[in-house]
Amino acid sequence: MKPSLPASELREAMKSLRQFFVRAVTFSVFTNMLVLAPTFYMLEVYGRVVNSRNVETLLMLTLLVIGFYVVMEVLDWVRGKVMHAAGLRLDRSLGERVFNATVEARLRNLPVGISPLNDLRTVRGFLTSPASMAMMDAPIALLFMVIIFAMSVPLGALVLVAAIAMLAVGYVTERKTRPPLAEAQTLALEAQRSASTMLKNAPHTA
Secondary structure, X not given: OOOOOOXXXXXXXXXXXXXXXXXXXXXXXXXXXXXXXXXXXXXXXHHHHHHHOOHHHHHHHHHHHHHHHHHHHHHHHXXXXXXXXXXXHHHHHHHHHHHHHHHHHHHOOOOOOOHHHHHHHHHHHHHOOHHHHHHHHHHHHHHHHXXXXXXXXXXXXXXXXHHHHHHHHHHHHHHHHHHHHHHHHHHXXXXXXXXXXXXXXXXXXX
């Protein structure tokens, strides 16, 4: 039987952010549900307003869908604030630990530089990035796709093909941009390390 490995500090810190993730996902569900407001608006317009030619009904439906848009934007803004708070919480949990480890490595003359601090900043930035928000929206998008298939198989197939095409474009773009981005990051770290070494070894003048 293999001995259980101790949990990493990063994993424990991410677990402590569970309440933030639950809140953000909850807001994502309501936000994505409100995306359907224009669809129901058009159905009601063609089903009620066009036949009855009732201007008051059209006005109320328009005000209602505008209200849904406002609520959707507010929920999306609150979700961003929640993930921003999660990033700050992560920084408070690991910032001092990473800083002390970086300083200790420098005192031991280990070739570390300030990359651990940059890595922590990258992780914190990912929490509020569009990629993180897209990951929260993905399950709801799959649910919508299933609903579209239930309503119309040809329409669902068209949506599926469009989704696959978007994934293919994103995959190809990521494959093409990964090498130059990795090279640029490596060169930036080497330049930063060289600058730090030069400043450390520079002679002091009175």
